[in-house]
Amino acid sequence: MWPPKPPSPSEARQVTAWRLRPWQPADVPAVAALSRAVFDMPWSETHFAHEVAADDSRGWVAVAADTRGSGQVVGVVVLWVLPPEAEIATLAVHPAWQRQGIGRALLEHALAWACTRADARVVLLEVRADNQPALHLYRALGFVEVGRRRGYYTTRHGRVDALIMRRPCGPLWRPSP
Numbered sequence: 001m002w003p004p005k006p007p008s009p010s011e012a013r014q015v016t017a018w019r020l021r022p023w024q025p026a027d028v029p030a031v032a033a034l035s036r037a038v039f040d041m042p043w044s045e046t047h048f049a050h051e052v053a054a055d056d057s058r059g060w061v062a063v064a065a066d067t068r069g070s071g072q073v074v075g076v077v078v079l080w081v082l083p084p085e086a087e088i089a090t091l092a093v094h095p096a097w098q099r100q101g102i103g104r105a106l107l108e109h110a111l112a113w114a115c116t117r118a119d120a121r122v123v124l125l126e127v128r129a130d131n132q133p134a135l136h137l138y139r140a141l142g143f144v145e146v147g148r149r150r151g152y153y154t155t156r157h158g159r160v161d162a163l164i165m166r167r168p169c170g171p172l173w174r175p176s177p
């Protein structure tokens with residue numbers, strides 16, 4: 001069943017298990033449901049179906065691998081590959097699975113893939129200026145704000161700026177000679 005049930009207090013104390021894998025067309029309904037669970041303006045199933053089939057798009061999912069929801073999609077990252085640039089198109093972790101390192105792992109994997117397999121020189125992304133969890137994560141991984149689109153997002157609470165962030169592919173993500 002999706003979405004996974006929030007953990008009970010005893011389950012929350014357990015070490016949870018998950019793994020990353022490339023996404024596939026069969027993941028689209030679960031990924032769209034995940035997007036609806038976390039975003040005010042989620043991508044539709046049609047949009048994700050287009051992404052999973054697009055040559056310039058790559059995606060990975062985090063899949064639960066423990067008794068809380070074995071096999072269920074609990075996180076997703078989508079990368080647009082436009083060498084010499086790449087862009088994090090979406091990143092989401094189900095609320096019941098946040099703060100367990102899944103978002104960081106998905107983002108690091110997409111970054112590494114962009115910078116080693118897709119020959120990107122820089123990775124870009126766009127984020128709501130009031131999204132503190134995401135901003136903490138992006139800054140921790142070396143993204144720096146390079147632009148601002150004023151009032152870009154329409155939310156239930158009014159308009160919110162979009163920040164454009166940029167992260168050069170450093171030596172960490174260059175393929176070894």
Ligand SMILES: CC(C)(COP(=O)(O)OP(=O)(O)OC[C@H]1O[C@@H](n2cnc3c(N)ncnc32)[C@H](O)[C@@H]1OP(=O)(O)O)[C@@H](O)C(=O)NCCC(=O)NCCS
Nearest residue numbers: 038091092093098099100101102103104127133134136137
């Ligand atoms: C942003 C998001 C993907 C992070 O995923 P996550 O799996 O919870 O993140 P992680 O557990 O890997 O945390 C990595 C780092 O992110 C930051 N972070 C994550 N959640 C945070 C929070 N609630 N408050 C502050 N910092 C937070 C921290 O720096 C954290 O490192 P730490 O745990 O060592 O302090 C998740 O909160 C999410 O899906 N949010 C809703 C969708 C969204 O906003 N996506 C990004 C759109 S641009």
